[in-house]
Amino acid sequence: MSLPPIDPTKTAAGIALDPQTLERVIPESKRPDGSVRKQIKIRPGFTPQEDVRRFRGTKQTQADANQLPKGHIIGWAPPPTSTASNSTGKALSKNAKKRAKKREKKEEEPVADNWEDDDEAPSPPAAPRESSHTTASSDNDGSALASKLDKLNVK
Incomplete structure (x- = not known):
């Protein structure tokens, strides 16, 4: 394979465009x-x-266009610069928008605090209770919660 020409206006064979006659010479x-x-x-x-x-x-x-750069480590991806917009600047298709929403939802899932409970099946999320209590009863719930937290503290 030959090296690129020294003068970029010339081709590899040395052909250039004559500026006076505009012929290839x-x-x-x-x-x-x-x-x-x-x-x-x-x-x-x-x-x-x-x-x-x-x-x-x-x-x-x-x-060739999709080929990874030389020295690239497989599985490593640089951190994203912006999550809100795509890097190409083109409008996202309908399916791409769905995938992006799924990705965001997946990232928002909480990480388990205790990894020892992995063997057990995950419990379904508890439905929010509608409270028909008055403000006085909600204060009692708060104090009950505080007393439970005091019992949990390790001294």
Whole structure:
């Protein structure tokens, strides 16, 4: 494989666009003995072998685009910069919005405090009770709760 041209306006074969005539030419150059090579005109539509790109099918080009960068560790993902907007800036499709909501819901699930209870089946969440108590009875509930908490303290 050849190196890229030093002058970016030239192709790998040395073909450049002549600014005066706007034709593709190989510019004149000097030989090691000091003599000068003439400028060579290139026929329109001709592509030398050095300038022909290697053929890549659609699946190959897509695989190259999705290829991980060199040195990437599999399974590691950089922390997200923003969770509210997507990184591409395009509008999300209906299914992508659903997946994002599921992801957010999954992140919000509480983590169990006691990992020893993993063997047992998780209990269903308790339904909120509607209290028909007066404010005086709610104060009693608060004091009962406080007394229970005092019993739990390790001294």
